[in-house]
Amino acid sequence: MDKINKDVIIIGAGPIGIACALECKKHNWDYTVIEKGSLTNSLFNYPLNMTFFSTSEKLEINEIPFISNNPKPTRNEALEYYRRVTTSNKLNISLYEKVDTVKQNGNGFTVVTDKKIYQSKKVIIATGFYDIPKLLNVPGENLEKVTHYYKEAHPYTLQNIAVVGASNSSVDAALEIYRKGGNVTMIIRGETIGERVKYWVRPDILNRIEEGSIKAYFNSEIKEIKPDNIIVSTPEGEITLPNDYVIALTGYRPNFEFLKHSGITFSNDVKQIPTYNPETMESNINGLYLAGVVCGGMETHKWFIENSRIHAKIIAKNIQSKI
Template identity: 40%
Template sequence: MWDLVIVGAGPVGLAAAIEAKRANLKAVVLEKGTIVNTLYRWPKETVFFSEAKNIEIGGHPFPSLYPKPTRREALQYYRRVAENEELDIRIYTEVIGIHPDRGHFRVDYRDRDGEGTLQSRFVLVATGYYDNPNRLGVPGEELPHVRYGLDETLPYWKQHVVVIGGSNSAVEAALELYRAGAKVRVVHHAAEIRPRVKYWLKPDFENRVKEGAIGLLLNTRVLEITPREVVVLEKGEGAGAVRRLQADFVLVHIGYKAVDELLRRVGVEFQGDAPLLSETYETSIRGLFVAGSAGFGSDTRTVFIENGREHALKAVGEMADRIKAASLTSTPLSQV
């Protein structure tokens, strides 16, 4: 019997595992991909918005050569922390079900050898949101030239690329594509690019738009994507005008929503698109906790590594207190 099964080996899941170890809890981390799989899948040239000290976990210093750490540095840092802490992390192991079972949980998983089950007193879900991008809901968005996110820019050289969105990732992608030789247009539904775009990106982007290097269409709704075009409806002046934009590739950057399938299947109560959580990030099912953006539905812009790691510490602290109280009073854990 495990004390804690953690679902997800991102920075928040790792922070929970470290806290569990220091509280003498027997914990295991199950991850369907590799360690910090989300960061691994980020664009290779990503630079964090946070300073290195704000995304440290377990008190391990995060050395960086730059004012803001890079994706490459983060991958090395979190891997080394996991190694130094000797955390029990089982990668390429996907959790496929969580089942309350007489005061504990049965956690079903699938790995390269087949399916299996673990028994645990507590479960903490830290699955994030990167696997669940928001969809446009228009014909053609499943075509092979439509991408959700930007990895490398070379494939887009001399190509007509339409970027849909108006936040950090859309602006950053447009700038990188422009500098890589792509012909870029940005389509956004609102009257302006989001004001909170990173302060070093926004003026750069606005200047490229002013000089005509990047096209920008505001107050515009996407109607359809075809193999060679994006069909849009302009909602501002001249409302009702339909335009057809040449598009060899389409990059959709309209945000994400937390991965919540496991929570919904087990019967967690939701308020809107987010689970109901206690002050210690426990769901409506006793013993089942959530940490990081996994607990906040579509509100992904306010939950980051720096506050998600605090969720993990508070949740694991609550688990440790209950186990201690149960052992001191000989009371069943389910009644503590």
């Protein structure tokens, strides 16, 4: 198979990958964005009724206006915005193509996918972190009734639902399912609802818990998942709760294995921060850049669209200085 020569390969077609593509186009570099799923695949997999914490202007890329019906846009509005940015600028994006390996060689990088082989002078990894959930690692987690993603509330009407976690996604799921007629119990490892929960939502969940509409077990963990119930360790001891579905929204992590196989090193602690220069976004591999939330390692709350969209311009500036 012949190699396809490119100036830049961008891995990941999320908002930051799209921002990087816009910078490449601006500099007239021959580039391709490779994405294993749909355009903005992570956003597509967000809950249907999700509202962003950030306002629309803070989600804009390349100074292209993002107009939404309300100050804080919805998932569907974000999908439409990034789709229109992509199509109107005729960005070169290959969807449903999975990158297998990135290897440095004397002339740059060889990027092998499940469809093609590319030779590129530079590579930008903007793969995010939403594809690999943090597992509970308890017996029964592989049952069909367990999911690490939440889409909508309707399937959970009249069911006993355990929502694991106390983040924005957990709280949104618990409130939506409760209001669609589900019997919701929250299993929370900490002692309270997360402090980073959206400020207009947090009072709602606290009030629902206080009035007993949603049951919450704090300082607690699921120990085992069975077909008809779950066993939960609480400060008062183990309890058994009737259960039809477990929605374990305990967070996600970057694909560390892919980064390591690409030659990227990490900090030697539990945070697993990949090595990069914040002034250039270049990793420990010359010509291999990191962009977006993948830069945060296990600290996935540190980077998001609002504060990492600038990475595209930083990377482009550094690439330009080397040409």
